[in-house]
Amino acid sequence: MDGESRNGFVGLVLVSHSAEIADGLAKLVAQVAGPSVPIVAAGGGPEGTFGTDGGRVLEALQKAAGSAGAVVLMDLGSSVLSVRAALGELPEETVARLRIADAPLVEGAIAAGVTSSIGASVDEVLAAAQEARTVAKL
Amino acid sequence: MPSSDTERRATLPAAVPLHARPAGDFVRAAAQFPAEISVGANGKWANAKSILEILALGALGGTELVIAASGDRAAEAADHLADLVPQLA
Numbered sequence: 023m024d025g026e027s028r029n030g031f032v033g034l035v036l037v038s039h040s041a042e043i044a045d046g047l048a049k050l051v052a053q054v055a056g057p058s059v060p061i062v063a064a065g066g067g068p069e070g071t072f073g074t075d076g077g078r079v080l081e082a083l084q085k086a087a088g089s090a091g092a093v094v095l096m097d098l099g100s101s102v103l104s105v106r107a108a109l110g111e112l113p114e115e116t117v118a119r120l121r122i123a124d125a126p127l128v129e130g131a132i133a134a135g136v137t138s139s140i141g142a143s144v145d146e147v148l149a150a151a152q153e154a155r156t157v158a159k160l
Numbered sequence: 161m162p163s164s165d166t167e168r169r170a171t172l173p174a175a176v177p178l179h180a181r182p183a184g185d186f187v188r189a190a191a192q193f194p195a196e197i198s199v200g201a202n203g204k205w206a207n208a209k210s211i212l213e214i215l216a217l218g219a220l221g222g223t224e225l226v227i228a229a230s231g232d233r234a235a236e237a238a239d240h241l242a243d244l245v246p247q248l249a
Contacts, residue, residue, distance in 0.1 A: 037169040039214065050180075053180050053181050053184075054180050054181060054183065054184040054211065055184055056185075061204060099205050113249055129212055131212055132212065132215070133210075135184075135215070136184050136187050136188070137211075138212040139188055140187075140188055140191040140192075144242075153210075153212070154212055157210065157213055157216070159216055160216070160218060
């Protein structure tokens, strides 16, 4: 997956402290949601450490904010701070196409990916991600 | 069981649990219809348009699903999904 928002489907940006988590989740979501949904993984710190890399997050947001927009999902703490910082560096018209999901990363990404694959709007995809907070697992 | 206009039963292929790609295919198919659609398996019910609820059913290969639809084009939706389930791969 090249992650480009090359079509009309809402994209996802997955931000995690671990590159493996972000990359693995991108693959999992692609399997459930199908190949149409652009997914950009931005995991891990600079030089392969655990953490977040502001530059990588910024690049991911720029890449994902295509015409249909993108929903950003994060794991914890500094992932959220990195996304906030990156938003501050992007032009208003790019920020307007992005939505930040307050949702569990894995469940939210699955719900968002499948909803995007149906052709939903960026706000509908955001709502699907955030519904993941309340859907029972058992 | 939710009240519904139309109910159909369909069995998953033996080797295909309602997980990952098949679950996504099922939800995408359900989302094409305006009807309210529920899926029952193992005594639990899920909204057919919610991937997380579908995954929580934990329906393994060979499980019989009940598809209950109501509202606009309910019969068409139930028929379509009941036809799809045995073909999931």
